[in-house]
Amino acid sequence: MDFKFTRENLDKINDAIKRYPDKQAAVMHALWIAQAQNGWISNEVMQEIAKVLEINPEDVLGVVTFYTMYHQEPVGKYHLQVCTNVSCMLRGAYDIYETVKKSLGIENMQVTADKKFSLEEVECMGSCGSAPMIAVNEDYYENLTVEKIEEILKSLTLTLSKEEGV
Amino acid sequence: MEKIVLPEIKHLHLIDVYLANGGFNAARKAFSQSPDDIIDQVKKSGLRGRGGAAFSAGLKWSFMPKTTTKPKYLCVNGDESEPGSFKDRQIFEFNPHQLIEGILITCYAIGAKTCYIYIRGEYHKWIRLMENALADAYRHGFAGEQMKEKFNTDFSCEIYVHKGAGAYICGEESSLMNSIEGKRGYPRVKPPFPAQYGLWGCPTTVNNVETIANVPPIISNGWNWFAKIGEPKHPGTILFGISGHVNKPGVYELPSGTLLTDLIYNYAGGVPGNKKILCVIPGGSSMPPLRGDQLEGIKMDAESLKAAGSAIGTGGVMVMDEDTDLVKVLARITKFYYHESCGQCTPCREGTGWMLKILNRILRGEGSVNDLDLLISVANNIEGNTICALGDAAAWPVKFMIERFRDYFEERVSKEIKLPVANKVHSMRKTEFPLAEIKN
Numbered sequence: 001m002d003f004k005f006t007r008e009n010l011d012k013i014n015d016a017i018k019r020y021p022d023k024q025a026a027v028m029h030a031l032w033i034a035q036a037q038n039g040w041i042s043n044e045v046m047q048e049i050a051k052v053l054e055i056n057p058e059d060v061l062g063v064v065t066f067y068t069m070y071h072q073e074p075v076g077k078y079h080l081q082v083c084t085n086v087s088c089m090l091r092g093a094y095d096i097y098e099t100v101k102k103s104l105g106i107e108n109m110q111v112t113a114d115k116k117f118s119l120e121e122v123e124c125m126g127s128c129g130s131a132p133m134i135a136v137n138e139d140y141y142e143n144l145t146v147e148k149i150e151e152i153l154k155s156l157t158l159t160l161s162k163e164e165g166v
Numbered sequence: 167m168e169k170i171v172l173p174e175i176k177h178l179h180l181i182d183v184y185l186a187n188g189g190f191n192a193a194r195k196a197f198s199q200s201p202d203d204i205i206d207q208v209k210k211s212g213l214r215g216r217g218g219a220a221f222s223a224g225l226k227w228s229f230m231p232k233t234t235t236k237p238k239y240l241c242v243n244g245d246e247s248e249p250g251s252f253k254d255r256q257i258f259e260f261n262p263h264q265l266i267e268g269i270l271i272t273c274y275a276i277g278a279k280t281c282y283i284y285i286r287g288e289y290h291k292w293i294r295l296m297e298n299a300l301a302d303a304y305r306h307g308f309a310g311e312q313m314k315e316k317f318n319t320d321f322s323c324e325i326y327v328h329k330g331a332g333a334y335i336c337g338e339e340s341s342l343m344n345s346i347e348g349k350r351g352y353p354r355v356k357p358p359f360p361a362q363y364g365l366w367g368c369p370t371t372v373n374n375v376e377t378i379a380n381v382p383p384i385i386s387n388g389w390n391w392f393a394k395i396g397e398p399k400h401p402g403t404i405l406f407g408i409s410g411h412v413n414k415p416g417v418y419e420l421p422s423g424t425l426l427t428d429l430i431y432n433y434a435g436g437v438p439g440n441k442k443i444l445c446v447i448p449g450g451s452s453m454p455p456l457r458g459d460q461l462e463g464i465k466m467d468a469e470s471l472k473a474a475g476s477a478i479g480t481g482g483v484m485v486m487d488e489d490t491d492l493v494k495v496l497a498r499i500t501k502f503y504y505h506e507s508c509g510q511c512t513p514c515r516e517g518t519g520w521m522l523k524i525l526n527r528i529l530r531g532e533g534s535v536n537d538l539d540l541l542i543s544v545a546n547n548i549e550g551n552t553i554c555a556l557g558d559a560a561a562w563p564v565k566f567m568i569e570r571f572r573d574y575f576e577e578r579v580s581k582e583i584k585l586p587v588a589n590k591v592h593s594m595r596k597t598e599f600p601l602a603e604i605k606n
């Protein structure tokens with residue numbers, strides 16, 4: 001599938017380019033913008049970024065594979081990131097993690113069959129003081145308990161079914 | 167106690183409130199002095215880096231070449247990915263303009279015209295907050311070209327946010343620079359140090375967010391005032407992030423040299439259920455762990471913690487009560503470094519994996535007493551043998567946890583000494599491919 005940036009996104013990338021003495025430096029910005037537009041970073045996306053920034057596609061690939069937040073495969077509509085690092089673990093992160101796995105029926109780095117949810121076990125997210133935590137797409141949910149995470153999952157499912165109803 | 171970095175002023179994140187509280191007066195004062203004067207004051211104030219190594223900020227700035235035709239850069243390190251650290255995000259959220267003002271002063275002092283604030287990608291919300299604050303500063307003429315008019319000076323600098331994308335290693339200064347350049351975040355071999363060869367080969371200074379946020383008050387109130395706060399050898403306040411088994415986890419801004427026990431019991435409300443403390447990691451997961459029965463009298467500053475056998479790191483204090491499974495904790499910490507090793511150096515790339523394997527073996531109840539020595543030996547072979555300090559960060563928790571909790575770990579492994587794996591492979595080869603048969 002072909003990928004082309006929207007006019008608006010191209011402007012954003014050109015804006016980013018101006019911040020650096022070298023075009024390659026805008027590659028991380030471009031990837032974030034592409035991910036917001038496309039949902040994930042496909043080969044076509046990397047080709048297009050290479051073209052826009054006038055760099056080698058291999059260099060884009062190198063960046064994509066180094067950083068964990070660029071999705072190399074499609075994720076669910078809600079991408080759940082559960083921190084299990086020490087501070088969260090000490091406050092029950094693995095119970096949260098197991099609850100999420102069980103209620104969604106997926107394992108780490110999997111997507112539900114309906115493509116609504118995906119799960120990733122992540123490293124410390126900088127919420128150790130309000131642990132345990134999960135991030136849903138870009139939003140943090142902190143000071144969790146098993147009850148709270150069940151509530152969150154329910155309300156996310158509800159939001160999705162409402163959206164479908166419209 | 168006065169708070170310097172996170173004062174309790176409502177809505178301080180708004181530029182109007184910041185201005186009403188004397189905001190940007192420090193920058194104005196700085197611009198009326200020479201850059202060398204500013205460096206000198208920061209040096210004398212005793213301000214030390216808050217990003218982990220506690221290096222003198224003024225001294226670091228003085229390494230920047232004075233005569234160069236190349237552009238100079240400032241990088242503000244907001245990667246904040248060390249497990250147990252969550253303080254810089256408070257600055258982005260509650261006092262972003264003080265960070266911006268600190269950047270202006272620092273850029274002026276080192277002669278940089280461009281600053282990149284590197285913020286970890288997971289901090290979407292805090293990136294937005296910081297970008298909003300920055301846009302406000304630009305709108306009011308406190309950054310960019312308009313500064314010249316606003317402050318009536320020849321100096322101006324541009325400030326940009328660079329968003330990371332999930333890599334702990336990018337907090338290491340040279341990896342951070344590669345990341346800004348749009349490359350894989352591999353640490354660089356040092357020397358040359360960033361002040362000689364940094365971003366795009368130009369002189370660069372890298373400082374932590376909290377370090378820079380401390381600069382405006384130093385200029386406003388004088389180095390003398392700052393040098394008197396807390397411990398003389400590591401003065402100022404520190405944003406202590408305390409997490410784990412405490413009643414009130416969170417960030418507390420306290421003078422350096424605050425007693426660790428004070429922090430835990432008075433500020434963080436003690437341990438739930440009044441349980442005993444088994445272990446404390448005082449400066450983020452990379453720092454050597456301390457025994458719970460040896461916390462009395464330990465002060466929270468670089469020199470005191472060094473004397474106590476650990477380090478201040480990022481000031482992230484992780485508290486573990488008596489029911490904590492330390493093997494699990496150590497295995498989880500090691501999993502982190504295994505995951506985050508950039509893979510350039512063999513000792514770190516392979517060693518972290520080996521340590522994790524051994525720790526998992528112990529967790530399964532299949533460990534033997536010689537595994538403990540093996541762990542220490544692997545850790546010793548990583549430490550000091552890598553390009554960057556991630557290797558040390560991975561080695562220290564393992565080495566010191568096992569040394570300091572030897573009794574605890576010995577109870578979790580069998581006393582029986584098992585044959586090292588290598589020998590087993592060797593003897594297996596012998597039986598399966600007897601040399602005598604490989605003649606023709």
Ligand SMILES: Cc1cc2nc3c(=O)[nH]c(=O)nc-3n(C[C@H](O)[C@H](O)[C@H](O)COP(=O)(O)O)c2cc1C
Nearest residue numbers: 215216217243245246247337338339373374377555
């Ligand atoms: C693996 C590794 C990760 C690091 N992560 C951070 C970080 O997230 N934030 C930070 O300020 N410094 C981090 N540092 C320290 C930086 O390399 C650098 O020393 C620091 O940003 C300098 O700022 P300071 O002198 O103001 O402390 C890290 C170092 C290593 C080896």
Ligand code: FES
Nearest residue numbers: 083088125127128
């Ligand atoms: S350990 Fe989970 S956010 Fe830090």
